[in-house]
Amino acid sequence: MRGRLAVGLVILAVAFAVIGGLYYEGVLQIAVSDSHAAHHTTHAILFAVLAVASLIAANFAREKTV
Amino acid sequence: MTLAQALFMGLLQGATELFPVSSLGHSVIIPSLLHWQFKQSNPTFVPFLVLLHLGTAGALLVLYRQEWIAIIRGFFTAAVRGRITTEPERLSMLLLTGTIPAGILGVFLENRIKSLFASPYVAAGFLVVNGFLLLGFELLRRRAERGAALDSKSRAEQEESFATAERISFRAAAVIGACQALAFLPGISRSGVTIGGGLLAGLRHQEAARFSFLLATPVILAAGLVEVPQLFATRVPVGEYVAAAILSGVAAYASARFLLRYFRSGRLDPYGWYCIAAGVVSLVLLTFRL
Numbered sequence: 001m002r003g004r005l006a007v008g009l010v011i012l013a014v015a016f017a018v019i020g021g022l023y024y025e026g027v028l029q030i031a032v033s034d035s036h037a038a039h040h041t042t043h044a045i046l047f048a049v050l051a052v053a054s055l056i057a058a059n060f061a062r063e064k065t066v
Numbered sequence: 067m068t069l070a071q072a073l074f075m076g077l078l079q080g081a082t083e084l085f086p087v088s089s090l091g092h093s094v095i096i097p098s099l100l101h102w103q104f105k106q107s108n109p110t111f112v113p114f115l116v117l118l119h120l121g122t123a124g125a126l127l128v129l130y131r132q133e134w135i136a137i138i139r140g141f142f143t144a145a146v147r148g149r150i151t152t153e154p155e156r157l158s159m160l161l162l163t164g165t166i167p168a169g170i171l172g173v174f175l176e177n178r179i180k181s182l183f184a185s186p187y188v189a190a191g192f193l194v195v196n197g198f199l200l201l202g203f204e205l206l207r208r209r210a211e212r213g214a215a216l217d218s219k220s221r222a223e224q225e226e227s228f229a230t231a232e233r234i235s236f237r238a239a240a241v242i243g244a245c246q247a248l249a250f251l252p253g254i255s256r257s258g259v260t261i262g263g264g265l266l267a268g269l270r271h272q273e274a275a276r277f278s279f280l281l282a283t284p285v286i287l288a289a290g291l292v293e294v295p296q297l298f299a300t301r302v303p304v305g306e307y308v309a310a311a312i313l314s315g316v317a318a319y320a321s322a323r324f325l326l327r328y329f330r331s332g333r334l335d336p337y338g339w340y341c342i343a344a345g346v347v348s349l350v351l352l353t354f355r356l
Binding site: 043 | 170173177
């Protein structure tokens, strides 16, 4: 059960990283204040943080050997 | 904006950012009451606010420098190990948990909400609401004290019966973090709602203030750093703005020290009454253009 949760969180981290990359490249224009901007750095940083937080959560969720 | 106005705004921002009385509300209402002509929609005003916030965040970093070193160390240790064993490790993960909802709501909602409600009348109205919120938090806290039969004890003993910031639950940390979004409404205090949230979660007043200040630092710092490029994008009087930011930092440092001492036994009520009175007086003055 904990293993599945950990895998799910890793997948979530990858999804957040991809979304962050898309925001940075200006491909994603959802919920942005300036839809003509080339980069949405703030959104990209937010999703990078969410990706890292998901990885940390996955590390907490995985089954420990000790 | 003149140098005197910039310095006044720096002092106002630094002093009111950490007091539970809404810095945004004051920075919207007071220039209007003083009939100052500078426009907050001016492109040079955002870099000004950025520098003031960096001053406040710098003051909080200086105040909690030792604690932040332990928190950052604890964060990396716990993140790599995947287990929490010490209090700084737990506090670091609580702060991360509280910062994430604030970050999400801030990125997606802050500008829309601020632009919708950036009127001195609205700010004065929300200042009154903020006052009632603070009084409500204390009402619920007193009820909890009565429930725990702490009525007859001294304030110090009452406070000792409640928890330290490290003991808060992760769910409570997330809720308190999300509550910070209320402060996008000018007049609602970020520190007010987070201290109040901490009280409802069973923290001592001083610990609720400490958790609020620690929770504020990454959000204020990140919001400031993200906007730094704007400092170079517009022609701003850097010297005046930096002087105002330093004043903001000094005021924030003094405010934080005062509040941490005050909350050893003090309550939110005086700030609640102040907000109600300031909001009502501001509404009257603005309505009659006095």
